[in-house]
Amino acid sequence: MPNVAVVAGGAGGMVLAAAHVVGRDSAVVISDVDPDRLRAAERELSEAGIVCTATVCDITDRGSVAALVTELVRLCNLGPWARRPQLAYVLSKNFVIWHSKAMAADFGAKGARVLSVSPGSFDTAMGQLEKNVAAGALAQLGAL
Incomplete structure (x- = not known):
């Protein structure tokens, strides 16, 4: 799967609706604690032409989240060579960027401003290596 969106709590309501939108451009992995609702949501998304995989996951349980990550690694064909120690950092x-954009949309209409400060690159030899990826890619997103 080239582009994969993970949708936690995706078995219904607004989150399932979001999975429909995200699924226009990406394969979707939905997770939820309710296996029956999860299967129904997977069926609904699949019938809408969205590539969808459903995985039961309780995001409050560390072991359940670890199982979800293992499933994602399998689905995305990520062998051990492809896993990077900085994955948690990048995620x-x-x-933070996504959440800041959401908060900016909510509060911007009321005149408030949301600021997200993310580390960036320095203009060094190492920074030039990261110009189009990693911290350099974050800089492309700009300030909110």
Whole structure:
């Protein structure tokens, strides 16, 4: 799967609706604690032409989340060589950017401003190596 979106709590409501939108451009992995609702949501997304995989996951349980990550690694064909130690860092930074955009949309209409400060690159030999990826890619997203 080239582009994969993980949708936690995707068995219904607004989150399932979001999976429909995200599924226009990406394969979707939905997770939820309710296996029956999860299967129904997977069926609904598949019938809508969305490549979908459903995995039961309780995000409050560390072991359950680890099982979800293992499933994602399998689905995305990521062998041990492809796993990078900075994966958690990259995921957390992307979440902060996403969350900041969501908060900016919510509060911007009320005149408030949301600022997200993410580490960037320095203009060094190493920084030039990261110009189009890693911290350099984060810089492309700009300030909110």
